[in-house]
Amino acid sequence: MVRSIVEAVARHAQTQPDKFCLADSKNDVTYRGYWECIFGYAAHLRELGVGPGDRVVVKNGQNMATAVCGLAIQLLDAIFVPVEKNAADARILEIIEAVEATCYVAAKPLEAPCPWERLGDVLSFRDGQADYERFAFPNAEDTAEILFTTGTTGKSKGIELTHRNVTAVAENVIDGVEMQKDNVEVIPVPLSHSHGLRRYYGNILNGSSVILLDGVIFYKKLFELMDRFHATAMDLVPAALSALFKLSGDRLGDYRDQLVYVQLGSAPIPAHDREHLCSLLPHTRLYNFYGTTESGCSCILDFNAMKDKKNCIGRPTRHARFAFVDEEGRAIEATEEHPGFLSCAGDMNMKGYYRSPQLNAETIRDGYIQTKDLSYMGEDGLIYMLGRQDDVIVTGGSKVAPDEIEDAAMQFPGIADCGCIPVDHPILGKEPKLFVAMERDAAFDPAAIFQFLKDRLEAYKVPKQIEQIDKLPRTYNGKLQRKQLLAIEAEKAKNHAETEG
Template sequence: MMFKSIPEAIIQHSFDNPDKLCLVDDYGSVTYKEYADLILKGITCLFSYGVKRKSKVLVESSQTIKYLAIQASLQLADAVFIPIPANCSNEKIQDFISKVSPDFLILNSKREGLNFVNILYFDSFENSVFNVLPAQVSKYPEPNDVSEILFTTGTTGSEKGIIISYDNNVALAENVIHGAELKSDNIEFILSPFNHSHGLRRYYANMYIGASVVMQNSVVYLTNLFEKMSQFHVNSMDMVPSALSIILKMSGGELGKYSKQLRYIQFGSAPLSEKDKETLRKILPDTKLLNMYGSTESGISCISDFSRDYKQRSIGKPAKNSNIMIVDDNHRIISSSENNPGLLSCKSRANMIGYYGENASSIKDVMCDGIVYSNDIAYIDEDGDIVLLGRKGDILSVGGYKFSPEDVENIVLKFNGIADCACIPVNDSTKGTTPKLFIQLENQVKEELFDLVGLRCFLSERLESYKIPEFYEFISKIPRTYKGSLQRNLLK
């Protein structure tokens, strides 16, 4: 299978398997032929509204067929697709506008107060596609053309626009297909948002191979979710950890009923807690459980199967198109080990072109000579697995011992009454740094009644002495992104 872009793959599948189920959302479903027709008519509409080649178009996301169709229409029209989160405030949209100076803005519904001229609405497209002819595609995008600009979530700082090529997306699709052993008869429920790289790239992988995708506006509508799983015979899923937490809390073990039906569940975009991993292994003994490690800049670079032969903190082995290296602070490759970790770096076809608005020299600390350098501290063990310790600056060094804050957090979460927690390093005049633990209690637990002495004893029985926090602070909410990523920088 050799396609130069995801849109080309979709159009070809519409010829090869026109009646095959392509997409399902809350409003209906389309076959590959119907989806291709929507895309081609969307191109006609875009041109009629004044969109041209290389036009930059901000698009408000949604978990819908019409959103994904417009995305593909823009790409086949040789415009640049720039997704933004659904239900952004006007202030946030203006911020995106100032960052990329788009030519057009496409929104889910009308709103007042935006300082921008060329605003289009999805309703206009829905009304227009019935009255236009599908465009004729004479030329598909070239591999090195710009496909989209994706914004990072700003977990570790301000949001950045990541420039992605069509070949980047094909390489990413190949990583997913190879790592998950994805087949063309796949019917995957994607619960990850489509404005973010994680959700989009799972959709791309399924479209590339000619599989089917089911989506839903919100994970909280669990009755609808499980009905779709049964109705469409969903055999795989993708979600971020925060979505899993909702499913487990609100439905108990309902997900376990699909153990024999589900080939795999992919997780990514944020670390999955050890507690949730244990729960999944228990309720889904027949399902492959995959953790996809990566970033918007480099896509999926490592894949681990934690349903079997699981190593704590391991992010698995390199993905199909990824060459993983461990380097020092000067970007020199080192022979890494548990006692000699370094910065995880990746050379891959999937690596971004660059950051929007910044030249190569200004981002050399992040990307140079096709290699993306992360701030993640890791080493490669004797089995060739990559072991992730944490982000540079988050790693604790106490009395000469280095360890990940997750070593502490995973144990703390097993103590009764704790809903969430975060461990960070704080300065210590004697040891250099020492652990501090932030605790979010479960709703029914009162701070003055919480057994802090019991927690200390609990930790002393399960952790080395240097890992036990010296300072404790109760807070109402541990700061996390919508994906579930811990925002430690807000606690420092």
């Protein structure tokens, strides 16, 4: 039983040294080669003074160097702190200071209170004499990494994960997708975020193979690598899937007999993209993981096999245990009519928020991490989710999931994107309001959209207010930022009140 991902690499380097391990757009290595890279860079970092418990901040290059760097840090029992590749200097400095970093690894230097190491040099330290005794592998309870959230408001939170947590999440992934040893997975999503990082860990723990790519924008390169290494799986975020469809048309369909599964996550997939993907890859398992950075990959759904399960997020994964609680945190019998807040326990749960004892006390109760996601377990044993408490719109006593309205609206010809929020209503309390962004040459016709939605949704779900907007606020991975829409609405209400006054 290995206690860390880096220990798994060392083990695989002994048992399957010549097996293809990892590639990026320029390099590819076997497990033995990968271990030599990790070993060599760990030795270099140790010479620089990096040791157990030290924090090393790494700006993600979405390549083999970044992956090697992360595991070299962990081999020293130091802590890997990845930041996103497009992070502003101010954010990186904030993180460097928050963790009191020993070292900063990136493509370019930064005026920071710690030394800089060039990311481009990482692979040059590969050591062909790498052995298995010079480093003691980290203990399961030691901290492996700190992942900082990319919240749009307030200070970002550091999520501290031990090696036990990291390997448990990786096992959740392996179990969830029924990953085979000969799996070759393309990961064109950032290694600085839990989503991409955990799929990479899952494959490495399993002794499978990974192809790293910087997004899908150079899609020809993506397909070239898929052909060259005979990729059997893909990992995408919804925004990357949409971009791939726009760039390459239906080319993904050429891989219908090659792709065993595709994982999607990080944000809800627009219904039209989901349906299109199902039609292009009818025999491929199409997974959507539910989870958070705090409690990773806890529930999984194959939406190609369970198309009719509305609001379903699937079955709990290997290490996940679920409970449903009320506002006070008491366990309840949750049902569709009376859903509870989903709480999750298991080895994948984070050690805690970094240096935030109060926040930890508020978030973790008896080992369970409580979410704001209103959910219940169906009679089929699967978990169903109505949405985040903050997002669910209660209109006239009925609960409306904004995603359902958005999914329906996205089927209207000419709508490029949309988002739904609650607005005040004098009698109903709240009602849904829809913001839509139209495609370049499409006309905005709110009456036609209203009629379209009326034909598809129950009356109380149909938004009476439909407004055009240039662009919906979304995060890098396509997650709708409803708070920004609410802020736009609040600003308009304020201006309106001032004009009236």
